[in-house]
Amino acid sequence: MNPHSVGEPSRSRQQNTVGEPSRSRHQNPVGETSRSRQQIRVRMAPSPTGFLHIGSARTALFNWLFARHHSGTFILRIDDTDAARSTDESMREIYDSLRWLGLDWDEGGEKGGPHAPYVQSERRDIYETHVQRLLESGHAYPCYCTQEELDAIRAHSRAEKQNRAYDGRCRHLTSVDKEHLAAKGRKPTVRIKMPDEPIRVVDIVLGTRDIDPGTLEDEVIVRSNGMPSYNLTSIIDDAEMQITHVIRGTEHLNNTPKQIAIANALGLNVPQFAHIPLVLDNTGRKLSKRHHGELVAVSRYREEGYLPEAMLNFVARLGWSFDDKQEIFSVEELIEKFDLARVGKSGSVFDIKKLDWLNTHYIGELDISARTDVVMPFWEKAGFDVAAEPRERLESIVTAVGERLTKLQDIIPQTGYFFTAPSEYEPKAVKKWWKKDALDILTALGAVLAAVEPFELETVESVIWQYTEEHNIKRVVAMQTLRIALTGTSFGPSLFDILVLLGRDEVLTRIQKAIQFLQ
RNA sequence: GGCGCUAUCGUCUAGGGGUCAGGACGGAUGGUUCUCAGCCAUCAAACCGGGGUUCGAAUCCCCGUAGCGCUACCA
Numbered sequence: 001m002n003p004h005s006v007g008e009p010s011r012s013r014q015q016n017t018v019g020e021p022s023r024s025r026h027q028n029p030v031g032e033t034s035r036s037r038q039q040i041r042v043r044m045a046p047s048p049t050g051f052l053h054i055g056s057a058r059t060a061l062f063n064w065l066f067a068r069h070h071s072g073t074f075i076l077r078i079d080d081t082d083a084a085r086s087t088d089e090s091m092r093e094i095y096d097s098l099r100w101l102g103l104d105w106d107e108g109g110e111k112g113g114p115h116a117p118y119v120q121s122e123r124r125d126i127y128e129t130h131v132q133r134l135l136e137s138g139h140a141y142p143c144y145c146t147q148e149e150l151d152a153i154r155a156h157s158r159a160e161k162q163n164r165a166y167d168g169r170c171r172h173l174t175s176v177d178k179e180h181l182a183a184k185g186r187k188p189t190v191r192i193k194m195p196d197e198p199i200r201v202v203d204i205v206l207g208t209r210d211i212d213p214g215t216l217e218d219e220v221i222v223r224s225n226g227m228p229s230y231n232l233t234s235i236i237d238d239a240e241m242q243i244t245h246v247i248r249g250t251e252h253l254n255n256t257p258k259q260i261a262i263a264n265a266l267g268l269n270v271p272q273f274a275h276i277p278l279v280l281d282n283t284g285r286k287l288s289k290r291h292h293g294e295l296v297a298v299s300r301y302r303e304e305g306y307l308p309e310a311m312l313n314f315v316a317r318l319g320w321s322f323d324d325k326q327e328i329f330s331v332e333e334l335i336e337k338f339d340l341a342r343v344g345k346s347g348s349v350f351d352i353k354k355l356d357w358l359n360t361h362y363i364g365e366l367d368i369s370a371r372t373d374v375v376m377p378f379w380e381k382a383g384f385d386v387a388a389e390p391r392e393r394l395e396s397i398v399t400a401v402g403e404r405l406t407k408l409q410d411i412i413p414q415t416g417y418f419f420t421a422p423s424e425y426e427p428k429a430v431k432k433w434w435k436k437d438a439l440d441i442l443t444a445l446g447a448v449l450a451a452v453e454p455f456e457l458e459t460v461e462s463v464i465w466q467y468t469e470e471h472n473i474k475r476v477v478a479m480q481t482l483r484i485a486l487t488g489t490s491f492g493p494s495l496f497d498i499l500v501l502l503g504r505d506e507v508l509t510r511i512q513k514a515i516q517f518l519q
Numbered sequence: 520g521g522c523g524c525u526a527u528c529g530u531c532u533a534g535g536g537g538u539c540a541g542g543a544c545g546g547a548u549g550g551u552u553c554u555c556a557g558c559c560a561u562c563a564a565a566c567c568g569g570g571g572u573u574c575g576a577a578u579c580c581c582c583g584u585a586g587c588g589c590u591a592c593c594a
Contacts (some may be wrong), residue, residue, distance in 0.1 A: 145592095154591095163520095189592050215523085254522075254524095254589045284586060321532050324534075326542090348531065351531065403557045405556090476554075480554060491555035
């Protein structure tokens, strides 16, 4: 094989204009060049071993945006070759999270398509055929080493400061050796022979490198139980499904030359690669299920009341930026503006504060009706009897709450008192505002509010201001005193809104209750 | 241990030979207001280090350093 062609994308230069590694920003947006109507095909290939991870969601988004931007195809493939860890439940959760985010796929998942099946455990015959060819052509060989032997080899290699763990010893097994080992009941794995020539990895975000094959070890491509492994299935499916661009996390960078070697040995097309930087926690480590658990589950953010628009916008800006001014991007803008050439190389820390800011923004963009709709499940889940409430009142409550929602679940502590009287008064608030004159204020205000006619915004407001003026009481004192009596807390929406929403009877009842408490 | 990747305010980032190194989140202060939130204004805050190249380097080159990733019969 010509060493110079090793690892080169097999499609012609012409067609490769899309996603060409152009590091100079402010140039032609990638893909907008002359022809390049090469049908872009990208995929997201999660392993169904738990919830959808934030990092995977971003990978999905980048793939999806790239596909949508170029009118390409976005494929969802399920990489479940690790049978022990894969579950159907996880698969469903991943579909669910993806749908919630609005990342629809054109092929794969439950949808099917021309390259079905899209679940790797159902594609074993395809892999077997390829492995057979590899074995026959001498590109792969059986390895009879046991786990213990491998551990020992590894330990030795490390002690000797070798740059690869496995030394390829089973490459030289004779057929007699093999029979002998097999007779002892050993089930072999299959390993791919790494080539002697450098492997060229072309990466759209990281650039092109030539990898020294001396650092690569003969990878296991079929386990001893007959199950093919990731590096094999991934590259075969990418070729079979005619994937043009593999956009995935940088943790896969070291797998890339191995996969290219497999593809080359099989004579398969090699897609272009784009390794996107990792999403990190605030200590700079990769976000992982292992270390961060639920914190990295997309479903958790959904449950807390983050909007998909906010999640998408937030995650899009992790490792990607458009210019020096824009932070808020609608999904449409993301599709229009997304460009692999503007993806950075270094990892990005997941900053929940910024997500919160975005979420507040997107909640604020919802009109009252939509905001009420979206908040409803949270009320229901918290056990509020919203069904009994007129829609109009619910919307008024949402209006009163206004911008005070960071997450939808904040609606609960913010509006509980609209549904039931406070069972207790916040001690800190009481201490600060319910001084010795509180009783007088409450009593007087109660009388005033009992008499005001009609019980509406303007009238209530004027009558309260009239009271504070006549008795020379600071507005803030009167208002806070009353607020605590009605809501149990010292903060919240305009008190006049609260007064009117509660209605005269309820207000008077609560004032009475507070008076009793103070006595 | 090996291999690889990366490096601009606390964080996300713009800039990529000549900029007061810009914006945003977060923070601080002040204003608006019945509180909180919001909004407005102001402020603090960064080019990992060292050498080159150059009239001039955050930007190009080299060498360090640090962090991270991978190092499975996981993906």
